[in-house]
Amino acid sequence: MPFLLSSQNVFEYLINQGICSPEDKEQSQIELKPAKNFNLLITLPNSHKILIKQERHNQEGKTYGEFFNEWRVHDLCRQFPDLQKLLPYLSSALDFNPQHSIIVFNYLKNYQDLSEFYVKKSNFITQIATSLGTTLASIHKLTWNHQDYREFLHNYQGGLAEEIPNLTAGLERITPEIFSWVPVDGLKFFALYQRYDSLGKAIAQLNHTYKACCLTHNDLKLNNILLSLDWQQPNDSIVRIIDWENSNWGDPASDLGTLIGSYLQIWLDSMITSKTIALEESLRLATTPLEALQPSIASLAIAYLNHFPEILETSPEFLLRVVQFAGLALIETIQAKLQHQKSFGNSGICMLQVAKTLLCRPEQSIPTVFGMPALEITHRAVRSERVKE
Ligand SMILES: Nc1ncnc2c1ncn2[C@@H]1O[C@H](COP(=O)(O)OP(=O)(O)O)[C@@H](O)[C@H]1O
Ligand SMILES: [Mg+2]
Known part of the structure; x- marks a missing residue:
């Protein structure tokens, strides 16, 4: 017992x-x-x-x-x-x-859930995103390339953890068995997913270039972040990252991308869908427009790169891969919804289209996600680096 x-x-x-x-x-x-x-x-x-x-x-x-x-x-x-x-x-x-x-x-009673804060306030204050970017960059940077930390995690009480995840898990070819457990809506998702050949290829490529090099959280959504009740006061722990159940030695682009995917989800969850409204129109009608989130997403990335500029030197493709991981996070959200609510629907179709764009055309997606081109993000990160010095 x-x-x-x-x-x-x-x-x-x-x-x-x-x-x-x-x-x-x-x-x-x-x-x-x-x-x-x-x-x-x-x-x-x-x-x-x-x-x-x-x-x-x-x-x-x-x-x-x-x-x-x-x-x-x-x-x-x-x-x-x-x-x-x-x-x-x-x-x-x-x-x-x-x-x-x-x-x-x-129990951190002087903290609140960041996702609930955003829902209640509908105000995406860039100072919070900046703190989040700095905190995440500190975790990645301090552990980056440290073989002793990596070995500690690997050998921890004899535990063995695979570093390279299987990013296409649950997305492989449809087999007859799938009909017995996937809801009808799930089959619609698989049918669409498989129609986009480039999507599976982009995920496989992202998997191929996965580079485990620091401590990663691996489930970095806004509902796993706590925000201090005193966030307006200068303070070291404005945000705290909780729920480290999936943590491992991993690829830093995956954490930053998942977090950006979680911001994008606020926009996608607020869109108005119907059979008679075209996708672009649905996205435009969202009650939380993308433009309201872009300053936070950009501040998050700028603060991250400002504190961890070394990552761009060793991985010049870093931002592109971050955008791709944001797309992958949206696909994982669709899969979780299918599993728990058994629904896909028009909003799921929209989310899949956005995920596909992020995964297959990351370069063209950067201005849409961040509200500014890649060069401006890196320039601003370097500029605030100089101010810091
Ligand atoms: N140390 C903590 N202090 C305050 N609230 C917490 C703490 N840990 C968890 N919570 C609250 O409980 C919720 C669930 O915790 P979490 O660790 O994310 O577990 P899971 O998502 O696996 O159920 C969090 O979203 C947060 O609201
Ligand atoms: Mg949680």
Whole structure:
């Protein structure tokens, strides 16, 4: 029988792990937080909050070890003195129990979800995107080409992780078996995807040039970013990147591209679609127009390149690959929607068209994504570099 946490036994567990004292129990509050995993939020008597996550067990009572990578990143940053400055940019993990797949965090109550902030405010303040670009660049740059960090991740408790992902996973040729699990809308997606021969080729090419060279998050969407409630005050951790379950030694263009894809999704999710409206018109009618997001996307990239200019020297194609990864992130969003909501529809078709343009014509897409040509992005990054000096 697996050990399962509940509001009944959580305190015994925390006391056993040395996180709480028996006196805390009577005056603490326990809340269940609905999420993919089993989450409990505990408010201790000193109003300190801790978040406890337990991975769900499958029918055989097993887990996939999703928190292992999260803990591994925290351990990496604690073990190497040069990386300790990254800790304020992460979620704050306190304890991990691999046997029962339980992880405990300090709940960052002075932070809010960045995606919710954007939905509520509908205001895309460039200062926030700039902080995000700087934070991500610091993580990539500080770990870049460090074989000791790479080996630490590889050898972590004997774990073995493939560095080069299979980017076309779930997109291979249709087989008869697919009809048994893919919803009708899913078949529509596959039919369209396969009609665009160039799309599969562009993804395969991106896979071919994948270069694992630093610590990467690998699920860098806006809902995995927390924003400080005091973001207007100058402060070191305006944003924190949480949910490191997929992290690995990877390609930095993939993280930046996924994040840009997540901004583009705000635009695509707000478009008005119908059978009688042409694609271009749907995109133009979006309630969050692309023009509202472009300054943030550009600020993100400029701040990133300003802090990590070396990446352009070794990978002159970096920005093009970032745009391609943004396209790939949109395809992954479509796949996730198919899996969870079983729907594709007109908005899915639009998203696939945009993804195809980004993947197959990245150079022509740069002005559309960033609102300025590539040269201006790199010039601005270098110019702010000089101002910094
Ligand atoms: N340390 C934390 N402090 C504050 N909120 C958190 C913290 N960790 C997670 N959250 C909240 O819980 C949500 C889900 O957490 P996350 O780690 O992204 O797990 P998953 O997406 O795998 O369920 C986040 O979007 C955020 O709102
Ligand atoms: Mg998450």
